[in-house]
Amino acid sequence: MLNALLTLAKNPAPEARCRLLQRVADLFLDRVGQHTPAELELYCDIIMRLLDGSNAEERARLSRRMAPWEDTPNAIAYRLASDHIEIATPMLEMSPSLSERDLLKLARRMPQSHLVAMARRAEMPGRVADTLVEKGGTMVWRTIAGNTRCPLSDWALRTLAKRALSDAPLRDTISERHDLTPLICEWLIPHVNAHTRVRLEAVRAGTDPSDIVTPDRVRQELRQRHNVFLETSGVDDLWKLVEAGTYRLGAMILVVLLEGRVNDALQLIARAANTPVKTVQTAIFQAGVDELIALCLRADLGDQVFLALAHLRCRNLRLPESQATRWLEAFRKQRTAASAAAARSAADPEAPAAN
Numbered sequence: 001m002l003n004a005l006l007t008l009a010k011n012p013a014p015e016a017r018c019r020l021l022q023r024v025a026d027l028f029l030d031r032v033g034q035h036t037p038a039e040l041e042l043y044c045d046i047i048m049r050l051l052d053g054s055n056a057e058e059r060a061r062l063s064r065r066m067a068p069w070e071d072t073p074n075a076i077a078y079r080l081a082s083d084h085i086e087i088a089t090p091m092l093e094m095s096p097s098l099s100e101r102d103l104l105k106l107a108r109r110m111p112q113s114h115l116v117a118m119a120r121r122a123e124m125p126g127r128v129a130d131t132l133v134e135k136g137g138t139m140v141w142r143t144i145a146g147n148t149r150c151p152l153s154d155w156a157l158r159t160l161a162k163r164a165l166s167d168a169p170l171r172d173t174i175s176e177r178h179d180l181t182p183l184i185c186e187w188l189i190p191h192v193n194a195h196t197r198v199r200l201e202a203v204r205a206g207t208d209p210s211d212i213v214t215p216d217r218v219r220q221e222l223r224q225r226h227n228v229f230l231e232t233s234g235v236d237d238l239w240k241l242v243e244a245g246t247y248r249l250g251a252m253i254l255v256v257l258l259e260g261r262v263n264d265a266l267q268l269i270a271r272a273a274n275t276p277v278k279t280v281q282t283a284i285f286q287a288g289v290d291e292l293i294a295l296c297l298r299a300d301l302g303d304q305v306f307l308a309l310a311h312l313r314c315r316n317l318r319l320p321e322s323q324a325t326r327w328l329e330a331f332r333k334q335r336t337a338a339s340a341a342a343a344r345s346a347a348d349p350e351a352p353a354a355n
Helices: 002-008 014-030 037-051 056-066 074-081 085-094 100-109 112-118 126-135 138-146 154-164 168-174 182-191 194-204 215-226 235-243 249-258 262-273 277-285 289-298 303-317 323-347
Strands: none
Touching: 014 037, 014 056, 037 056, 037 074, 056 074, 056 085, 074 085, 074 100, 085 112, 100 112, 100 126, 112 126, 112 138, 126 138, 126 154, 138 154, 138 168, 154 168, 154 182, 168 182, 182 194, 194 249, 194 303, 194 323, 215 249, 235 249, 235 262, 249 262, 249 303, 262 277, 262 289, 277 289, 277 303, 289 303, 289 323, 303 323
16 A cells, blocks of 8 residues: 555646645554554655645645654654744644754754744753744744743743843743742842732742732633633622632632722632621731731731732832832741641640740
8 A cells, every 4th residue: 555655656746746645644644653663664755755746735734734643753744844834833833753953953943933833832852942042032032931831941031031121021921930030030020010020029939839820810711711700790709719619719819909809809808717808908908017917817818919918008008019028028937837836736736825
C-alpha cells in the first residue's frame, strides 16, 4: 500500500498531489502510535515529497491534523513550523515532535509572528522561553507573559517586568502571574491599579500562590461557568456560591470590592464572622487596627483580602497606603499565634488558654 502511494506521489498534477497528501495523512493518523520505525520513515519520505507541490491551504490542513501527535516525524514538523504563519501556527503552538534544538533555531531565525505562536506553547524549555524574550518584540512579550502554563526564569521575568513599566498591557498581563518574585512585585506596585497592587503586595509578602485571587478572572468565570452576572446578583446570591463551596469567601469579597460594592463586601464578612454589619464597618473604618485583625481572623480571611480592607481603611482615614503592608505583618503574626494556640488546645484540651 505505501509503495503504491509512493509511486502515485510522482504524479505532478497539483490537485492529485493535494488529495494524495491528505490520503497519506489519513493512513498515518488511522494507526498513529502503532507505526514501526520503518513505516514512519516511509511516511516521512512520502509527505515531504508531497509538501513541495501542495498549496498553502492543504499544508495548513495537514499542520492542524499532525501537530498534536508525538509520532509526527520531526522533519515534517520542522518543515511545517518553518512555513507561512497560518501553516506554522499549529506546529509552533503544540507539536511535541519539535525538540528544544528545533525551537531554539526557529526562535532565532523566524519572524515575530512565528515567535508569538511559539510563545503560546504549554510546555517550553527554559532556554527557548529566554530566547523568545530576548529576540521577541512587544506582542511576543505580552503573549509569553500571559502564558501562565509556561514557567519563566528569573532573568525572563525581570526583563519582562522592566519592559512592562512602559507598556500598560504587558504590565497588566505579567501582574497576573503567580511566579513573580518580591523584587519584581516591588517594581510593578507603583505602576498598577489599586486591586492589582493588593495582589502584588500579597505576593511580595510571601502569600502562598494558591491563595492569590485574580478578581477579573473570577468575575469572568462567574459569567461563563455559572451564568452569574454581578450587575444583577445580590449578596444572597453570592453567599449561596460561598456556602456551596463554589468560590471561597475571600475571592467573592475581592470581586465585589472590584465592582465598588463596599457595602456588599461588608455584608459578606458579617455573615462569615457571624457579627452585625455595623461591627464590621466600625472595625474597618473607625476602631483600632487590632479590631480589623480580629475580625479578619474570625472570618478566616487571607492576606489578600486583609490587604484590600487595610487599603480601604487607609483611604478612609487618609493614611499612607504603605501602612497597609505593615498592618499585614501584624495580622500574620496574630494568625500564626492563633494557629499555634489552636494546635496546643487540640493536643491537650484541658490545658489553660494562653493569655
